[in-house]
Amino acid sequence: xxxxxxxRIEREIRQATERGDFENLPGAGKPLPGAGEHLPEDxxxxxxxxxxxxxxxxxxxxxxxxxxxxxxxxxxxxxxxxAEVRQAVAELNDQIRKAQLGPVDGPPVxxxxxxxxxVLRDWxxxxx
Numbered sequence: 290x291x292x293x294x295x296x297r298i299e300r301e302i303r304q305a306t307e308r309g310d311f312e313n314l315p316g317a318g319k320p321l322p323g324a325g326e327h328l329p330e331d332x333x334x335x336x337x338x339x340x341x342x343x344x345x346x347x348x349x350x351x352x353x354x355x356x357x358x359x360x361x362x363x364x365x366x367x368x369x370x371x372a373e374v375r376q377a378v379a380e381l382n383d384q385i386r387k388a389q390l391g392p393v394d395g396p397p398v399x400x401x402x403x404x405x406x407x408v409l410r411d412w413x414x415x416x417x
Contacts, residue, residue: 348395349393349394349395349396350388350393350394350395351388351393351394351395351396351397351398351400352395352396352398354381354384354385354388354398354400355398355400357381357384358381358385358400358401358403361377361378361381361403361408362408362411362412364377365377365378365408365412366412366415368412371409371412374405374408374409374412375405375409378403378405378408379405381403382402382403382405385400385401385402385403386402388400
């Protein structure tokens with residue numbers, strides 16, 4: 290690193306310290322979470338996703354669709370009518386078909402369309 294840049298950085302840190310910018314920060318005086326523990330290489334990414342509740346929204350398309358297909362029962366459980374259930378399954382199946390036909394981001398993942406009949410039977414059985 291250029292010596293002038295290092296000097297500027299050091300000056301900025303010293304001035305911030307003198308202003309008290311580093312006082313009363315969250316976690317001040319406490320050990321770092323996971324200190325002394327073996328952490329997976331991507332611990333920081335997992336923690337960021339947990340904090341921001343990123344979840345499936347950041348997954349590549351193929352993985353997101355597989356996750357949505359696996360959780361379709363939970364998704365439709367909130368719906369009120371059979372027409373809404375059919376629409377939700379149809380929309381998911383459309384996305385799956387597009388992913389099957391063309392290039393998408395993410396790893397190649399075998400995707401199958403969702404059986405609307407099976408979803409409807411499950412939905413009806415849980416509604417009593």
